[in-house]
Amino acid sequence: MNPLSVLRDSFYFFRRHLVSIIPLCLPLVVLEALVTQLLYGQIGDQASAAYSMLVSLLFYPLYSAALILYLDTRSRGQDTPRRDLLARAVQLWPQLALLILISSLLIVFGLTLLVFPGIWIMINLVFAEYLLVLRGLPVVQSMRESARMTTGHFMRIMICVFSVLAPLWLIDGLLMMAFPEPTPAVDLALASLSGFLQLFSTVVLYRLFMLLEGEAGNATQAD
Template structure:
């Protein structure tokens, strides 16, 4: 198991299932971007960042849980209707929201102290969502299991994540230069497409999670 193989398999899966992932997640991503845009228009550019976090906590747990369930069902050759995936994701929303809130606060606290502690916390908790959604772990146990599974694989996970997010950061920077003051419609399009592309990081971490589970079971 190498970062290259994880990224290669993940990109192949993302490409093959692009339409299904878009149908599942893009509507919520557009709605999330629209709500953020409307909030920014109402409160101005100096709005408290906490409001953006609240909007993210409303939508992110739902489409992330649905995506994880979709990845798992398609990987195992199942074809469960998307409405059933959403129904299950909605049931998991309270636990996912709590997990993401705790993880975000811990990561931000680590970043405030120094960059490395925040990155270390983020990497240690990267599998917690999969343990909660797929293995039914409670929030705290999912975090513990994630920390245990990531032990010894910090750099491999970091390389995988950076390989996904670094190009997206570059694209965001180029778009910001090309559209320094975009119209609302353009801004909505950019935010929605950017959010959709970031889903690739979930696909990559799911692949890593499954390989680590198989490795530990063997």
């Protein structure tokens, strides 16, 4: 499992299917950014970041699950209608939102310790969403199975994750410098762009998930 190959294959898929991913996810990403903007416009920019997390919990599980389902169906050569993907995402929302909430709290708690514990938790839980959405595992079991899958692959997974996140953080920083005091419309556009680009990490992690599942399956057959 070469991180460079994973990133290259993921970028090729993302670019090739961009026309399908945009109408599937972008409307929800924009709506999430809009609700966040309106909320902070009412309560002020100094409000707790918890409000932003609550808005994300409302929208992120929907477009994340829809994208994961799309990746799975396309990888199996199927062409599932967008409305069916979104309908299934709505059904998965309660469990996925709970999983994301628990994972986020654990990661934040780990980051408040010595940073690395938060990174360690994040890497161990990267496959939990895929296990819940695609394999139907309950929340806690998804987290446990994700930790088991990452065992022995920590560094390679971390390289892939931060190879995606670092450029995104750089882009966000450059845009903030380019638009230090954006108008509401520009701010909405920038937030939507940032949220959509972060979906590339979902594609990368799906590729890693499938590769590790395949390796585990081959090892089981060999035994």
